[in-house]
Amino acid sequence: MSADTLATVKPAVELEGITKRFPGVIANHDIRITVEPGTVHAIVGENGAGKSTLMKILYGMQKPDEGTIKINGAEVSFRTPSDAIAAGIGMVHQHFMLADNLTVVENIVLGTRGGRDTASARARIAALAESHGLRVDPGKLVEDLGVGDRQRVEILKVLYRGARILILDEPTAVLVPQEVEELFQNLRELKADGLTVIFISHKLDEVLDIADAITVIRRGTTVASVNPADVTARQLAELMVGSELPTPETRESTVTDRVAFKVSHLTMEAEDHRPVPKGVEISTYVDKLREEGKRLLLDDVSFEIHEGEILGIAGVEGNGQSELIETIMGIRPAHGVIELGEHDISDWSTLRRRESGIGYIPEDRHRQGLLLEASLWENRVLGHQTRKPARSGIWINRRASKADTARIVKDYDVRTPSVETLALALSGGNQQKLIVGREMSGEPKFLIAAHPTRGVDVGAQAAIWDHLREARAAGLAVLLISADLDELIGLSDTLRVIYRGRLVAALDPSDITPERLGGYMTGAIADNEET
């Protein structure tokens, strides 16, 4: 673009003096951001800094109390997301909103006028995909697509609705390094085509890699707008938190020889669960299932975790991680044996498993982790009703529960006006900190940590890692499942990879790079062991 045309081009988005108040909290205060067209503009900030609120305002989901929004120089006032879409804004959510049982084309046209898979719809999608370099097979069922492809479908979906300004909410949280590189390539092409991308992320090195401009939000207000060429990731993190950060400690093994948790030959069929016929060995039965060509969601999974050990399981989402966790928690049946310490717990109820010392940080904090309509202290008690501090005789001890919630709020730096606040009023990262605090407070013997720091900022992430390391040093056994490869490599004592329901590799975390790990996860590097 030449200097003459630049002078006449209006900013794609101008936010001027945006303020949004909730009871007891000012989520946004006098926010000022200018996003130039044809750029990737990153917005970074701690948990609860106000990023989501701001994006909801820009996407018409919430109304600001004060301030103006201009799109391409014209002032707008959105009442609903449809208004924002009509103005050329598209939102790609972190959790994909696709129907698994429909094809790529059907998903893209769903909900648009016409809304059917017609030849002209197909032609338009093919043209969009071609011109923006968004490679994906239009006739495939979404359930057969990998995570990176699904994200491309989400991007195509908003482009199909005419978006010229795309908001991406933590788009790399679910991707392996190779997919991140592909996404960035896609974003560069979109930018070259004159589209504008607003990119929300906690991963500062990625932000520095892809963004043309970065705005830092702290405690609801814009504190800095920086050029990525002028800052390091560390300086950016310090701008975000307003103080200096701790450095990661060196690894010291705390692994003992006492087995805390063990699973043997866990196998789950895609079809309905049927019991293993009497007198038949599980491994013989599994071989038979394989011979019959049955699709296995878990395929003969065996491992043990010692006291003081963190076992990390890497894998692209959808390769059996959820099934594994659900089986261990007693939510979904599978063949095989599960042991906690001395006990065979395969037939125990979920409640009994929890009461016997299994802690669980679930992967979906909204569906499994929190009652959003309940207060923080009530959420503290959730799933721990029968134990201290909740239980006092047959009653729930409110005073003790509230005091313990206040302790968690302090120890885990949960940003909230009070323990009476409803969970839904907390930012995503602060909800996560509350769950981690609650599950660690139950003093579990064995902890399932599924994406324990998803959506939390660098400061809170370091704090959660410290808590996990401390508990491990005190003898806790942890099963860590995470899409954050640095987290997996940094925390795990032992690392396995799950691919199509099978544990395919046993790796030494001190001797692996995220890129090689990504290779195992996508099947590009084959098994390094047979069982």
Ligand SMILES: Nc1ncnc2c1ncn2[C@@H]1O[C@H](COP(=O)(O)OP(=O)(O)OP(=O)(O)O)[C@@H](O)[C@H]1O
């Ligand atoms: N509906 C609501 N009611 C009350 N308070 C709210 C509501 N939505 C957000 N808040 C508060 O506004 C503040 C900003 O939250 P927001 O979700 O915008 O933060 P964020 O920067 O997106 O955080 P994260 O990185 O954790 O997702 C927080 O203190 C949050 O508790």
